[in-house]
Amino acid sequence: MKLRGRAWVIDGDTIVVSKIKVRLAGIDAPELDQPWGQKSKWAMVKLCKGNVIDVALTGETSYDRLVGTCYLSDGTDVGAELIKQGLALDGGHFSKGKYRHLEPDGIRRKLKYYGRWR
Numbered sequence: 001m002k003l004r005g006r007a008w009v010i011d012g013d014t015i016v017v018s019k020i021k022v023r024l025a026g027i028d029a030p031e032l033d034q035p036w037g038q039k040s041k042w043a044m045v046k047l048c049k050g051n052v053i054d055v056a057l058t059g060e061t062s063y064d065r066l067v068g069t070c071y072l073s074d075g076t077d078v079g080a081e082l083i084k085q086g087l088a089l090d091g092g093h094f095s096k097g098k099y100r101h102l103e104p105d106g107i108r109r110k111l112k113y114y115g116r117w118r
Helices: 037-048 078-084 107-111
Strands: 002-011 014-017 020-024 052-062 065-071
Touching: 002 020, 002 037, 014 052, 014 065, 020 052, 020 078, 037 078, 065 078
Parallel strands: 020 065
Antiparallel strands: 002 014, 002 052, 014 020, 052 065
């Protein structure tokens, strides 16, 4: 199943597309109340603003959210971009290392107590 539409950003790894909450597959961003959380959210806003987002749903759910990989209309993977900026980490078990090679050097030390790694 796929979704398409403009995104409303909740945090660094959750957006709303077509009134459906979507957890970005394979990434883990700091929570809003953690260091780097607000910066991660605003980087996501900058990526999504003015763009139509395509979501390839995985069929999984995470709490009250569907899980999917999100793309800009030019094919850019939104989660990959956030990781390249050092504002999210590869989701390990959930991503099977899909994005690990995109993490900047030293980022795991910087973010190790945030997101799922607390």
